[in-house]
Amino acid sequence: MAAPIDRDRLREMLTRGAQLVEVLPAEEYREDHLPGAISIPLTELDRNRVAVLDSSRPVIVYCWDSA
């Protein structure tokens, strides 16, 4: 099961090449997203959309908060 990480750990992971994915609707991504994040809304999370990700590197997903 995917581990939850805090902000400090996230920043550390990003410096080490982790990939960051925002899973909110694309409109919310357009308004605001974390630097370097790519947009793959949860409703579109299929094999085609994840093809842009490198499965050999860590992936971190986020939305607005823990909800």
Add this chain to the structure above:
Amino acid sequence: MAPRAAARLELLGFTDVMHYPGGKLDWIAAGLPSEGDNAGHPRAGTVALTDVPVCAIDDRVGDVSKRLGVAVVVDRDGVVLGLLREKELAGDPAARVEDVMLLGPSTFRPYVPIKEIARYMTEHELESSPITTSDGKLVGVLFRADAMRAE
């Protein structure tokens, strides 16, 4: 949403997946830079006044500070229960706060861009609005005049 996305990614063959429960809210609240259409625009949490009078439901109106013309009614955890505006603060000093407070005031989250709030406050003739976290805790109070200036 993020834990579900993480589970989905694992099903799709990703083996090193993490999720950031703090999310955009935590990131922006920490003052870290974001990208997108709203980046660089002032937000509720940065324009709001954080040093604001608070009181409890059992307090008497006469004992509540009137220095800003507004006081936020909170419980012991800081969760917003109501609001005392100028007219309530000017009422009977012996009245219990709970009996006169405005219930369920409009609140905004700290990350909301000021331009959106300024418009809402003008349309709804709100002089001030509490800014709260997603679990209802008080962050500060945003005054319409400050929102209009920062817009």
